[in-house]
Amino acid sequence: MTTTAPAGTGAPGRARIEAKTLRTDRWWLQPLITFTVLVLFIIYSTIRAFMGSHYFRDPYISPFYSPCLASGCGPAPHLSIFPSNAFFTPAIYILIFPLGFRLTCYYYRKAYYRSFWLSPPACAVAEPHSRYTGETRFPLIFQNVHRYFFYAGLVFNLILTYDAVLSFRDASGAWGHMGLGTLVLLINAGLLWLYSLSCHSCRHIVGGRLNHFSRHPLRYRFWTVVSRLNTNHMKFAWASLFSVAFADFYVFMVATNTFSDLRFF
């Protein structure tokens, strides 16, 4: 018969401390902020994804709805591959890719394991769960698909960059114009690239599994750049989350005529 040794604070060799934590600082503040911001983002993005309207005002398209693959995309550039209805809006067909990319992201995993599952809520604070199985079994073993979502994310970045370039046209399709919406889409695309290129999987893809960097100077150079970006991955994760929500909000405001797009030239 095999017995399983207790893990976590009950593991053999761990100090016997009854208190949940000896920390006296406000260690709960960070997980609380993370929880609040992520819940707000989930509520906002869910409402907008199911709204199925006001996501396009020439030449701007919301990043929540691009690429538009459904038949109900109205005047937005689209491929009528799927039907759309009240539930299956054009956003629902594509949401799994950016959502899966962020859900399986190494940084977000840390953030939501701490803030939603309290596992653990902070460093040197005991978690409420008695067992710890890591990510080695169902369902968390599926976190390993992250690298495939990374590839999908690159495709989305290309498409959203293309959308930003197209926004240098005016509503009649003439090039050489720029509005505040163009800047919003450009910044969003740039932050999404920084988020993707600073990804841990990206770092492994460009520089992993090599025994000798000296024999692969180009990959070493890429790895050096990605490693530098990687140290700021958390910042890019948050900045791109805000920018994608703001870009959608901006298009929503312009599409509903709440305010007019500010034209620079």
Ligand code: FES
């Ligand atoms: S680790 Fe965060 S996107 Fe890959």
